[in-house]
Amino acid sequence: MGLQVNSIAKNVSMKLWFDKKSQFDTLSIKLPKSVKTKYKIVWSQQEANFIKSINNFLNRKKYSSHFLITNDKIYKQYSSFIQQHFLGVEVIIIKDGESHKKLSTIEHICIQLNEKGVDRKTCLWAFGGGVIGDITGFVAAIYMRGVSFVQVPTTLLAMVDSSVGGKTGVNLASGKNMVGSFYQPQKVFMHIPLLETLGKKEVLCGLAEVVKSAIIYDKEFFQYLENNLVAIQNRDQDTFKYLSYSSAKIKASVVEQDEKEGGLRAILNFGHTLAHAVENYFNYKKITHGEAVAFGMAFATFFSAKKNFISQEIYTRIINLIEKLELPANIDQLPEKNLKKKKAFLKHCLVAMAKDKKNLNGQVRFILIHDIGEAMLPVAIPQIELEAALSEFFIDI
Numbered sequence: 001m002g003l004q005v006n007s008i009a010k011n012v013s014m015k016l017w018f019d020k021k022s023q024f025d026t027l028s029i030k031l032p033k034s035v036k037t038k039y040k041i042v043w044s045q046q047e048a049n050f051i052k053s054i055n056n057f058l059n060r061k062k063y064s065s066h067f068l069i070t071n072d073k074i075y076k077q078y079s080s081f082i083q084q085h086f087l088g089v090e091v092i093i094i095k096d097g098e099s100h101k102k103l104s105t106i107e108h109i110c111i112q113l114n115e116k117g118v119d120r121k122t123c124l125w126a127f128g129g130g131v132i133g134d135i136t137g138f139v140a141a142i143y144m145r146g147v148s149f150v151q152v153p154t155t156l157l158a159m160v161d162s163s164v165g166g167k168t169g170v171n172l173a174s175g176k177n178m179v180g181s182f183y184q185p186q187k188v189f190m191h192i193p194l195l196e197t198l199g200k201k202e203v204l205c206g207l208a209e210v211v212k213s214a215i216i217y218d219k220e221f222f223q224y225l226e227n228n229l230v231a232i233q234n235r236d237q238d239t240f241k242y243l244s245y246s247s248a249k250i251k252a253s254v255v256e257q258d259e260k261e262g263g264l265r266a267i268l269n270f271g272h273t274l275a276h277a278v279e280n281y282f283n284y285k286k287i288t289h290g291e292a293v294a295f296g297m298a299f300a301t302f303f304s305a306k307k308n309f310i311s312q313e314i315y316t317r318i319i320n321l322i323e324k325l326e327l328p329a330n331i332d333q334l335p336e337k338n339l340k341k342k343k344a345f346l347k348h349c350l351v352a353m354a355k356d357k358k359n360l361n362g363q364v365r366f367i368l369i370h371d372i373g374e375a376m377l378p379v380a381i382p383q384i385e386l387e388a389a390l391s392e393f394f395i396d397i
């Protein structure tokens with residue numbers, strides 16, 4: 001099974017000319033529209049199929065070498081798997097954790113590649129979750145001005161979200177994903193059994209993004225989730241494959257229509273405006289991204305109902321699904337229970353949202369829905385309205 005995703009071209013030809021009138025003061029550069037390239041996402045459940053597709057890729061003549069980038073935690077679990085199946089591939093191991101998604105790690109990897117004499121025809125393999133994917137993709141985008149890379153996502157979040165869409169990059173101390181590039185892989189290999197060793201928190205993180213995809217784009221997929229809760233909780237492999245396939249398809253479809261967030265891509269931020277503020281309040285520690293997104297989606301749903309965009313019935317279905325998946329849908333399910341602190345929490349969220357990167361003309365923009373499977377483009381919300389809705393959701397609900 002393969003899914004084709006458009007991507008930005010790597011090679012763009014440039015046309016230069018001198019403007020006669022301005023003599024040598026001005027130089028105009030015209031870049032033609034980027035040429036489309038495509039890549040495939042391949043799913044496997046049997047180890048034999050995975051190995052076969054990996055080997056086919058490794059045997060491609062166009063690459064001079066292959067480097068697999070992973071972290072110490074994953075390598076502990078998968079060293080023999082990697083040594084057995086990635087024959088002739090050198091391994092670069094970085095430290096585990098979001099805190100290592102930073103420029104010094106990028107420099108460290110680039111220096112290692114350079115010291116090993118790696119040329120432009122190398123291929124880098126991201127073997128890990130979203131952190132490894134974002135780092136490897138960014139190194140691939142900038143090492144020698146661009147080399148090939150491949151993704152082998154090992155978390156549910158990476159399988160349903162981060163390995164599709166071409167965003168790569170790292171954090172600065174002052175903000176998440178502040179430095180990066182749009183850069184597409186050559187191929188993505190989704191091997192579902194890799195999820196067996198994943199912790200519960202990490203599975204929940206992926207599930208929050210799965211629910212998001214269904215709410216914004218696909219009512220039938222939402223029904224599928226409602227009807228398959230037990231299989232999801234039991235991590236049934238066929239079910240997880242379907243979750244990964246459907247979510248990747250939704251993201252690919254959105255990204256195909258809008259590569260760089262000029263319009264439709266914004267709907268992927270459903271639940272994220274408040275989620276980022278909540279993660280910030282908890283210092284990115286006490287709460288996971290998935291939990292914050294679930295809470296953010298519950299609020300966006302509450303807000304959509306408050307504005308009469310959706311019925312009470314749809315509101316209840318969404319909240320029920322979030323809660324049945326053991327994700328937080330109200331403030332009492334967050335690590336913040338005291339009412340006094342709730343007020344401080346509310347204030348913090350309002351201030352943080354006022355600084356959101358995606359705001360326009362000083363107004364917070366929210367993704368709301370008018371049905372399950374139908375998200376609206378960003379709606380600018382006046383501060384006073386946002387505050388009223390938030391205090392109702394946080395305190396009165």
Ligand SMILES: NC(=O)c1ccc[n+]([C@@H]2O[C@H](COP(=O)([O-])OP(=O)(O)OC[C@H]3O[C@@H](n4cnc5c(N)ncnc54)[C@H](O)[C@@H]3O)[C@@H](O)[C@H]2O)c1
Nearest residue numbers: 073096129130131132154155157158161162167194197198
């Ligand atoms: N590029 C994008 O479009 C995009 C989209 C969403 C998120 N992201 C980024 O993704 C990152 C989060 O990704 P994540 O949730 O995968 O986190 P992660 O990569 O940190 O992985 C979570 C934890 O699981 C461990 N792990 C990974 N695979 C495992 C396995 N198979 N078995 C056991 N443990 C395993 C990791 O070592 C880590 O400790 C964030 O940095 C976020 O900004 C990027």
Ligand SMILES: [Zn+2]
Nearest residue numbers: 209272289293
């Ligand atoms: Zn997210």
